[in-house]
Amino acid sequence: MPHLIERASSGRAKCRGCGEKIPSGELRFGEQLPNPFADGDGALMTHWFHLPCAAYRRPEAFIEGLAETTETIDNSATLEHEAALGVAHRRLPRVSTAERAPTGRANCRACKTLIEKDTWRIALVFYDDGRFVPSGFIHAKCVKDYIETTEIGPRVKHFSPALSEEDLENLTLDL
Ligand SMILES: [Zn+2]
Numbered sequence: 001m002p003h004l005i006e007r008a009s010s011g012r013a014k015c016r017g018c019g020e021k022i023p024s025g026e027l028r029f030g031e032q033l034p035n036p037f038a039d040g041d042g043a044l045m046t047h048w049f050h051l052p053c054a055a056y057r058r059p060e061a062f063i064e065g066l067a068e069t070t071e072t073i074d075n076s077a078t079l080e081h082e083a084a085l086g087v088a089h090r091r092l093p094r095v096s097t098a099e100r101a102p103t104g105r106a107n108c109r110a111c112k113t114l115i116e117k118d119t120w121r122i123a124l125v126f127y128d129d130g131r132f133v134p135s136g137f138i139h140a141k142c143v144k145d146y147i148e149t150t151e152i153g154p155r156v157k158h159f160s161p162a163l164s165e166e167d168l169e170n171l172t173l174d175l
């Protein structure tokens with residue numbers, strides 16, 4: 001099924017990956033999926049993403065789209081690298097945001113022990129039928145075993161734009 005990379009013709013579509021609008025004129029990724037609501041075989045629907053959101057959250061489809069597009073993408077090598085990481089490590093596309101735990105009530109999905117207040121935690125999402133559903137947290141120190149790579153910096157920064165460079169350095173020390 002051919003996916004799309006094209007300039008947004010309006011600013012109305014929301015990105016499936018982050019929930020923000022995709023500005024008119026910006027390159028966007030359209031994942032083509034069978035449309036279960038349409039009559040007849042072969043009907044498609046399109047899920048739109050910002051290019052980085054697609055590389056991080058729908059890596060297989062994004063790599064297929066990159067291979068076929070004739071658009072010039074400034075940072076395509078970086079995006080392709082990030083998507084390839086997500087294909088190689090099957091849990092990596094579930095990595096979403098990073099924050100210091102505001103309370104000490106959540107258990108880590110990896111090691112099942114408590115994530116103490118003010119320690120770094122990574123929020124996970126689960127892809128379910130076109131939506132990314134929150135699916136708990138893991139300790140920063142559990143990333144290596146659970147995600148099988150510690151190369152999460154660019155995606156965590158992308159999905160947590162409020163993090164400072166210092167935050168990211170502190171987080172990295174805990175990985
Ligand atoms: Zn997005």
Ligand SMILES: [Zn+2]
Pocket residue numbers: 108109110111112113138139141142
């Ligand atoms: Zn843990």
